Amino acid sequence: MNTFTITHTHHDRAEIVHLHGYLDAHTASQFERDLRVIIEQGDAHVIVDFEHLDYISSAGLGVFMVFIEDIRKQGGDILLAAMRDNVFSVFDLLGFQVLFRIFPTVDEAMAALSNNA
Amino acid sequence: MSNDIYDIVPLRISPLTHNLELVRSYIARAMTSTLLTSGEQHGIVLAVDEACANLMAHAVSMQPSHDIEVRVAVTPQDIVIEIRDVSEAFDPRTVEQPDMAVYFREMRSGGLGIALIRRVMDTIDYLPASSETPFNRLILRKRHRSAS
Numbered sequence: 001m002n003t004f005t006i007t008h009t010h011h012d013r014a015e016i017v018h019l020h021g022y023l024d025a026h027t028a029s030q031f032e033r034d035l036r037v038i039i040e041q042g043d044a045h046v047i048v049d050f051e052h053l054d055y056i057s058s059a060g061l062g063v064f065m066v067f068i069e070d071i072r073k074q075g076g077d078i079l080l081a082a083m084r085d086n087v088f089s090v091f092d093l094l095g096f097q098v099l100f101r102i103f104p105t106v107d108e109a110m111a112a113l114s115n116n117a
Numbered sequence: 118m119s120n121d122i123y124d125i126v127p128l129r130i131s132p133l134t135h136n137l138e139l140v141r142s143y144i145a146r147a148m149t150s151t152l153l154t155s156g157e158q159h160g161i162v163l164a165v166d167e168a169c170a171n172l173m174a175h176a177v178s179m180q181p182s183h184d185i186e187v188r189v190a191v192t193p194q195d196i197v198i199e200i201r202d203v204s205e206a207f208d209p210r211t212v213e214q215p216d217m218a219v220y221f222r223e224m225r226s227g228g229l230g231i232a233l234i235r236r237v238m239d240t241i242d243y244l245p246a247s248s249e250t251p252f253n254r255l256i257l258r259k260r261h262r263s264a265s
Contacts, residue, residue, distance in 0.1 A: 025170035026134035055141070057166050058229040065226035086159040093160075093236045094229060099221040 006034045008042070013113045014079075015042035016106060019053040023060035032063045039067060044076030047109045051082040056090050068099065077101075081109040128187045132173045132202070140169050140187055147189040148196065152261060160237040161259055165198050167230035168255055171209065172202050186252075193261070195239070200255040206245035209234065209255065 004027035005020045015038055023031055039046060048064075050056075068078055081103040083091070091102065103109040128143040130136040144165045148158045165187065172185060186201040209231045217232075234241060234257065242256040 022138065024134070024137050024166060025174065026137055057163060057170065058233055059170065061229060062226045065224060069224040085156070089156060089159065090163060090233070093233060095217050095221075098217070099224075 004030060006031060006038075008038050010042060011110065013043065014045035014047045014110065015039075016047045016049055016110075018049045018051075021053065022055045023053060023063075024055065024057045025059040028059035028063055031060065032066060035063060035067065039071060044071065044074055045079070045113055046071065046076070047079045047081055047106055047113075049082050049106050050080065050084065050087055051106075053084070053087055056087050058090075058094075061090065061094070061096065064096075064100065077113075079103060079109040079112065081106045125189050125191075129184045130169075130187070132183060132185050132204075134170065134173055137166055137170060137173075141166055143187060144189060144198065147191065151191055151196065153196070153259075157259070157262075161196065161198070161257075164234045164237040164257055165200070167233050168200050168209070168257065171230050172200070172204065172207075175207060195258050195260045198257045200257075201252045202255075203246065203252050206253050208243040208245070210241055210243055 003021040004023055006017060007020075008015050008017045010016075017035065017038060019031075021027070064078060071078055079101050080091070082105055083102065088102070091097065091100070096102075101109075101112065103112065125147050128139065130139055141162050144162045145158065148161065151158075153161070169185060169187070183203050188199040188201070190197045212231050214232055214235065215225070215228060237259070238257045239260050240258040242258075244250065244254040244256070246253050
């Protein structure tokens, strides 16, 4: 049933947040709670690794909107990476690429941060 | 719409979000024999998930005993999903669609579920409960590409 887990690792310039499972109206509150802790304790930049996320709905997208304004005011950013096609399609349907940079891999997201340094 | 087209056993769930995975599995199974692409199937699963999540979130009058019923029919022309509930009527078609340029500029959050449903499904119909039909009916249709 509705499994969702979040783990994170710290790298030189960013917290890398790894999502696993299903991010929907049932699990989005857990994601918001956990991401808030990671952002408050970690680096200004966050890279979200979607490689192991099987599903996302609008509730999951909403969590990114909760944090993006504050994190950019602090000079940071949220970069999204390694989405599966079905996950990317949800972001794409609503045009989220206007606000978020989406990378094919975590390495490319990290490289983008390094290039901005 | 006649009830006769619903040839698959309906799914009844309590209005709790942990049941959304059951809804998604039910819809996905119903589409396995269709010619819909995996992308189209995912979109339909997403639309039904959003519709049910919206009911669960906004149906303040809904009690745990007030089940949501999901029915699905696959015809040669289209796939039809009907979602029945007995909460206060709420027609999602009346919700103003967000201007996404403004939405992103103002960095809003929430309120995107119905926008997703509109982007995925071909038609959305809503029939509030009446003296003849004691439940609300949200009916989502997606035409098969070969039938469009």
